[in-house]
Amino acid sequence: MAERSGWICLCLLTGLIGPIVGAETVDSSLSPTTETPRDVVPPSARQILIQALVNRYELDARASVEITITGKSGDTTTRRAEVASKLVDGQIVSFGRFTYPAEMRGMTVLRFQYADRDDDFWIYLPEFRRVRRMSAALRSDMFIGTDAAFEDVERRQIDDYRVELGPSEEIDGEPVWTVRARPTYDSGYERVVYSISKDDSTILRSYHYKRGAEEPFKVIETPRATTEKIGDHTVPRRATVRNLERGTRTDIAVTRILVNPELDDQLFTLRSLGQEREMPRYDKLEPSAARSDIEAPHE
């Protein structure tokens, strides 16, 4: 897999599925297609994390997602959106349109992620027929009313972290590496501990810690039972972000996903935002490489 200047995530809404730590030039021996024998000399923490990220995020995608946010007192709100993300001219661009609730239907977000400056958000408000630009917020701010932070979903470089290998553990009987990653940038976290499958480099869990804390304040989990093998990638279909301090949680379900489809660059423009351009239909899309069109089990 390639030398992409960055990885492509299911930014915006799909980006919530997991914490994203950036890639660097990836050694081909660490590509997801390469078997990683468990019982030989263990790879370094850096190699493990890179492999996990490559496995999970280096893809264009078109997906349907449902996000359910539960407040501390048990009140909930659900949002559904159709999203697409693509690498366009070296930039990761994400396009997401809300389909539910009715009041938000048609509200659309276009996000440009830059390696060297703050991201740009463009929002279309159908009731006002206006497009408005918003600059990015603090990395530790919550993201779209969820328990994920911007820094959980934005583009990062592996060099943004100091990583070290922790003890091997098991999650539901599955052996995992634990990798401790300490942000070197101005982060809302002191450290993140990733639990990465030894079998296929899937990130099954991440614990997020504040300064000096022994207990995490945020936990992101992607149960093994909900992951899907799509081509070279293992994609989580469900994820839960729990903010233990706030007592809130966000459940994300990818109800449908198409990996590496042929997405028209014109979708990712301000013009299409203002014109309420239709989202590309799944049956009209052709995958550019490994293709997978999987619908989630009926809810």
Next chain:
Amino acid sequence: MEALTRWSLRFPAATLGAVAIATLLMGAGLLRLETDVGYRAFLGADHPQVQTLDAFLERFGGGLPVIIAWSCERTPACESVFDPSALMMAYSVARSLAATPGVRRTESPATSALLVPDAQGFSVRRLVENGQPVGDRAALARRAWIDPFWRGALVSPDGMVGAILLELASSDSASSIRIFAELERVLAPYRTRGFTFHLVGGRVDFVVAAGELESATRRLIPVVVAAISIVVWLLFGSALGVGATLASTGLAALWTLGALGWLGWPQSTLTQTLPPLVLVVGTCDGIHLLARFASETAGGTGATRAARVRALERVSRDVGMPCVITTLTTAGGFLSFMASDLESFARFGVAAALGVIAALLLTFSLLPLLLATLPAARLPRSGATAAWDRALLALVAAAGRRSRSIVVVSLALALLGGLGFAQLRVDVSFEDLYGEQSRIVQWVRFVETHLRRPETIEIELRLPGGELAIDPAAIAQIERSSAFLESLDGLGPVHSILEPLSWIHRLVENDDPSYQRPAESRRKNAQLLALLTLDDPQRLSPWITLDQRRVRLSAEASKVPQERLSAWMKRIEAHVANDLPPEWGATVTGAGAVIHAMVNEIQSTQLRSFALAAAIDLLLVGLFLRSARWAALAMVPTALPVVLTLGTIGLLGVPLDVGTAMVATIVIGIAIDDTVHLLAQYRRRREAGLDRADSISKAVAHVGRAVITTSAALALGFLSLRASPWHSVASFGGVAAIAIVVALVADLVLLPALLLLGSAGRMLEGKTGPPTDSPDPGLRSTAVMSSRRSTRNG
């Protein structure tokens, strides 16, 4: 008590061992003792108003944040909130605190978003970007002054005072203390640079108050000990006697605090008074024992240990039962606080009762043991007994001569006091509780002056299924309710979801001020809120729930008297009941509502516990004296000082606070003690055949000195509470001291006058007459002598 004393004297090693074990055990409890103050500690976590407020805060996260305010006036540290040094301070502090466990969210002038219109929409700007103050600060500052998220919340209207807001994840004591310590650590370097911080907000208030409370207690105890020591030493001239008495009651105070620790009850404003209170009240039994012991050993009869042991056994027999009864009446007074719905009062009552009972047990076990062991030369001395006796007998004689006048004057005073008693009112604020010198009060005053008033009345409006708070009809109702709240004098402005909704509407419509209002449809409002949520959804959590069916109206409240607060609450409740759509629900809460509930509870506690304490006293004294009439008689000099003291407060129009509201119940339990001692001795002499005049004279001569000493110790002990910086503790001490002095006068003047009031005295005594058998042969001989003297005189 006699058996306990005898056992202790017979087995000194076992007694000391038992005391040591109990002390170690209770000392271990001390290590578990925590301090908790504030509305939760006062009302109790289970109180409906506390639960309502907790649920409200749960729903509207960050509803009552901690405010860290600073001023750029008169300091070289900064010239305005928008000054680079102030911004970098705010940036560093906010970022550091945001990364602190237990802090959910921070807002600050450096890190909070400012929505600034531009050609393509609007930018989410911050005054510090990429770790540096931005260049266009002046333009952003102008925006901040009109932004409803900022004005009054993060920055004062003149830009000279700024604030960092912290939303905490938990309100429990441990995390509050930890975060406060972190807060102090983070702020420390900036204090050295000239910044002065003012910390306001429930959790921080409580931690600071707890610290002040602990240090006040540490300062108070030596004052109380000194006061008691002086009184005991003056009366008995024995430093070792003072030490022995204080050792007994000191251990009782320690056991009491240890018991609090084992019960898992934290120290509160009320329980702060426990150590001095147990010391003061517990000493009374010791003084009675010391006084009798001094009399028994007068003239060198206590030269040997064996003689002292015999004397102590006699003393224990003599004063033991009255001390048990008086301790039970005092404990009963304290236990009557269990009738209160206020958890703090109930816990205080139980702990204080345990304390005085522990003091009684130690007084009749450890104290005799120490007295028996003391060198004879260091024993308490009886002192100028003759002079005391003469003075006391003169007083009783005068009371007897002017009994009618005394009773009439007392009756008049009681009526006057009753009038004032009926006018008593309670008025409480947390500031009054802490005292004007408290940092908390000074910080609150600062924030009130420069930023939004932190005290609020909150209304949660609940909409029925199918309706959302962003519907035009719902918005119209929110506007009506807000206008109603602002129409109440001293209440308002009112903050609600309408502020951010209106602000983002204006921004979407090209910053046109005419659009600074909610939009005209649900869909538009939903998209406006989603727009705000997209950047920082937590910004709305203080105002609206995720499902948009609950909204919060927050009315800033001035500090007003309880009457005005009550009037507000009634009108708000009427508005909620009558003016909301029938399917809507509403809950009124907030600091103002909590104080209102607190005052109501204190008033009801005052009435209930006073009545219960009086009933307990009546019952116990009636059982002890085996006569309802005697019990009723005992209540006259006991209740008079309470009615008179508090009646005077009522007539002066001074409201009761938390401390003085407790006085009636506590004093009635204590004041009856001296009456019981006097009546016990009086009754014993009457039963021995003495006439009323002789009986009261000899009773006063027998226990008068101890009664005066205990009253002096109590009054001085209570008076020393005036040294507390906590207003409620100080006022309790002052009023209780006055009541104790009045009670002493009533015991030495009114009680003899009542007993010697001819037919009235006979009626009060009932059928009590010379007994067929006297409990004390000594008294029988006294009676015979008295009879002979009467015959001679006759």
